[in-house]
Amino acid sequence: MVKICCIGAGYVGGPTMAVIALKCPFIEVTVVDISVSRINAWNSEQLPIYEPGLEDVVKQCRGKNLFFSCDVEKHVGEADIVFVSVNTPTKTQGLGAGKAADLTYWESAARMIADVSKSDKIVVEKSTVPVKTAEAIEKILTHNSEGINFQILSNPEFLAEGTAIQDLLTPDRVLIGGRETPEGIKAIEKLKNVYANWVPVESILCTNLWSAELSKLAANAFLAQRISSVNAISALCEATGADISEVSHSVGMDSRIGPKFLNASVGFGGSCFQKDILNLVYICECNGLPEVANYWKHVIRINDYQKSRFVNRVVSSMFNTISGKKIAILGFAFKKDTGDTRETPAIDVCKGLLGEKAKLSIYDPQVSADHIERDLSIEKFDWDHPAHLQPMSPTAIKQVSVEWDVYEATKDAHGVCILTEWDEFKKLDFQRIYDDMQKPSFVFDGRNIVDVVQLRRIGFIVYSVGKPLDPWLKDLPAFA
Numbered sequence: 379m380v381k382i383c384c385i386g387a388g389y390v391g392g393p394t395m396a397v398i399a400l401k402c403p404f405i406e407v408t409v410v411d412i413s414v415s416r417i418n419a420w421n422s423e424q425l426p427i428y429e430p431g432l433e434d435v436v437k438q439c440r441g442k443n444l445f446f447s448c449d450v451e452k453h454v455g456e457a458d459i460v461f462v463s464v465n466t467p468t469k470t471q472g473l474g475a476g477k478a479a480d481l482t483y484w485e486s487a488a489r490m491i492a493d494v495s496k497s498d499k500i501v502v503e504k505s506t507v508p509v510k511t512a513e514a515i516e517k518i519l520t521h522n523s524e525g526i527n528f529q530i531l532s533n534p535e536f537l538a539e540g541t542a543i544q545d546l547l548t549p550d551r552v553l554i555g556g557r558e559t560p561e562g563i564k565a566i567e568k569l570k571n572v573y574a575n576w577v578p579v580e581s582i583l584c585t586n587l588w589s590a591e592l593s594k595l596a597a598n599a600f601l602a603q604r605i606s607s608v609n610a611i612s613a614l615c616e617a618t619g620a621d622i623s624e625v626s627h628s629v630g631m632d633s634r635i636g637p638k639f640l641n642a643s644v645g646f647g648g649s650c651f652q653k654d655i656l657n658l659v660y661i662c663e664c665n666g667l668p669e670v671a672n673y674w675k676h677v678i679r680i681n682d683y684q685k686s687r688f689v690n691r692v693v694s695s696m697f698n699t700i701s702g703k704k705i706a707i708l709g710f711a712f713k714k715d716t717g718d719t720r721e722t723p724a725i726d727v728c729k730g731l732l733g734e735k736a737k738l739s740i741y742d743p744q745v746s747a748d749h750i751e752r753d754l755s756i757e758k759f760d761w762d763h764p765a766h767l768q769p770m771s772p773t774a775i776k777q778v779s780v781e782w783d784v785y786e787a788t789k790d791a792h793g794v795c796i797l798t799e800w801d802e803f804k805k806l807d808f809q810r811i812y813d814d815m816q817k818p819s820f821v822f823d824g825r826n827i828v829d830v831v832q833l834r835r836i837g838f839i840v841y842s843v844g845k846p847l848d849p850w851l852k853d854l855p856a857f858a
């Protein structure tokens with residue numbers, strides 16, 4: 379029986395391996411991690427991540443051909459194919475700090491593979507890594523083990539959170555990069571055969587190593603760029619009376635542009651877009667391409683601008699002061715259908731509002747109070763290290779309360795900010811919310827999900843990103 383081991387039981391390692399196990403019952407798949415609590419959760423009824431459809435897949439395979447274990451060395455030693463899906467955060471210190479990828483976890487995984495391997499192995503980069511990482515990994519593996527043949531493949535993951543299972547079951551493409559040597563081609567074929575159990579072969583792309591590594595960074599940069607483009611236009615819409623939904627629709631009808639990923643928002647979040655663009659910027663700078671680096675830097679600048687623009691709208695609408703005012707925050711996750719808050723725009727928006735001395739009352743159906751407190755007190759970039767290395771006891775922030783009920787969160791509030799597009803927010807009883815709020819009552823919709831006309835009829839003053847401005851907001855400064 380072919381044995382696969384995946385190092386890193388996170389948002390990528392867990393779901394990806396669960397789907398491989400489901401589709402390849404004749405392969406034994408073990409996911410290993412240094413975090414005992416994470417592995418315990420994977421082996422329990424309460425999985426460590428919330429992802430629609432995941433529980434079902436795990437339940438079908440766990441204990442049959444899908445296993446979760448902390449015995450990293452044993453399972454790596456026994457495997458034919460080793461996936462590495464560990465964190466690749468942004469460096470916080472030293473050369474390239476704030477931009478370059480921190481490959482500490484990757485390197486320690488590679489050294490461990492070299493130490494415990496007694497047989498030839500295919501080592502697969504699943505984590506998103508800088509171009510040429512495979513070369514460094516090859517060196518570590520070959521210099522630290524004798525007589526063992528390692529083939530390194532790059533097989534970046536394109537799943538999005540909230541739709542991970544669907545994305546894994548029917549991917550747009552699977553990308554496999556490898557060495558163009560007979561051994562490299564054989565290794566590519568072996569991995570291709572795993573995916574071919576459920577992915578049409580024409581959707582499995584095989585390239586050289588560097589193309590595969592760079593394609594992942596480029597794909598994320600293009601996706602983030604689309605959001606920054608639409609968000610940049612949303613600012614112009616507010617200034618001119620155009621409506622971003624109408625503009626996006628018209629632009630997206632051009633088949634060369636396409637309709638997806640054109641929703642204006644309070645900004646993009648998630649663990650990867652910013653990290654991967656910063657990484658791309660760093661690689662460009664290291665390769666003597668400052669113009670290219672600056673081009674991509676602006677995608678992040680517009681994203682930061684969008685978040686500050688949102689905070690400024692809140693402050694300027696409410697008589698230029700929110701000091702001591704209760705503001706309800708609906709949604710803290712970086713998008714709907716996930717409990718993940720890594721780089722969520724809610725963190726920057728909440729910090730901006732707290733900087734203006736507002737009192738926040740936060741509600742998210744999937745994010746716990748501890749988690750929110752920790753996110754609001756953690757240093758930039760620290761969040762993307764293995765969970766057990768992150769600060770455990772969050773510092774309580776006096777001006778923040780976390781509620782488990784929307785109507786409690788909004789009661790007596792002066793304003794409501796919608797920061798995640800959870801479906802349940804579309805069905806709220808806004809009349810009830812309005813009746814219990816301070817007057818005038820404001821709604822700031824960072825996701826364009828509310829019915830603006832209906833809310834204005836109730837009496838709310840409404841701001842929606844990129845939509846024609848409420849008469850109340852028209853003469854107020856957009857960017858104080």
Ligand SMILES: NC(=O)C1=CN([C@@H]2O[C@H](COP(=O)(O)OP(=O)(O)OC[C@H]3O[C@@H](n4cnc5c(N)ncnc54)[C@H](O)[C@@H]3O)[C@@H](O)[C@H]2O)C=CC1
Binds near residue numbers: 466
């Ligand atoms: N989250 C996402 O949607 C996507 C993430 N990626 C990339 O995949 C990689 C992993 O991302 P996530 O799964 O989100 O991260 P994660 O933080 O959820 O999981 C990584 C896991 O690796 C473990 N780990 C770290 N070093 C280890 C070691 N030496 N031995 C054993 N376990 C170790 C950590 O304890 C953690 O549980 C990153 O490079 C990311 O850029 C790619 C596509 C999508």
Ligand SMILES: O=C(O)[C@H]1O[C@H](OP(=O)(O)OP(=O)(O)OC[C@H]2O[C@@H](n3ccc(=O)[nH]c3=O)[C@H](O)[C@@H]2O)[C@H](O)[C@@H](O)[C@@H]1O
Binds near residue numbers: 642646
């Ligand atoms: O490398 C990764 O980590 C992954 O990053 C993204 O996936 P993810 O971050 O999970 O979620 P997205 O659906 O891409 O959303 C990212 C952010 O952009 C925002 N967004 C998305 C689409 C849109 O039109 N407008 C918009 O503001 C979302 O709300 C969210 O905050 C990519 O979509 C995946 O292909 C990639 O594998």
